[in-house]
Amino acid sequence: MLCSKAFSILFYLKKRNTYISGEMSVYMRLTINNERSEIxxxxxxxxxxxxAKASKMIGSKQDAKD
Known part of the structure; x- marks a missing residue:
């Protein structure tokens, strides 16, 4: 029997309910066989x-690499 599983990983910024300005939290969405999990x-x-298109931070300095 053949078992195939599809998965994808997406990194994105998520606004808090009280967000006005400044930094936003980075989240990862893991999807396996159409079941999602956010971390x-x-x-x-x-x-x-x-x-957002590349799902990463822009820059070449150390803060972008961490």
Missing amino acids: ALKRDCDPQKWN
Whole structure:
């Protein structure tokens, strides 16, 4: 019997309910066979430095690599 599983990983910024300005939390969404799970990565990022298409922080300095 053949068992195939499809999965994807997405990194994104999530606004808190009380968000006004500043850094936002980075989350990871893991999808396996159409079942989603969200995990907070305990990291923050300035929305101006986030590339949503590439799902990563823009820059080449150490803060973008961490």
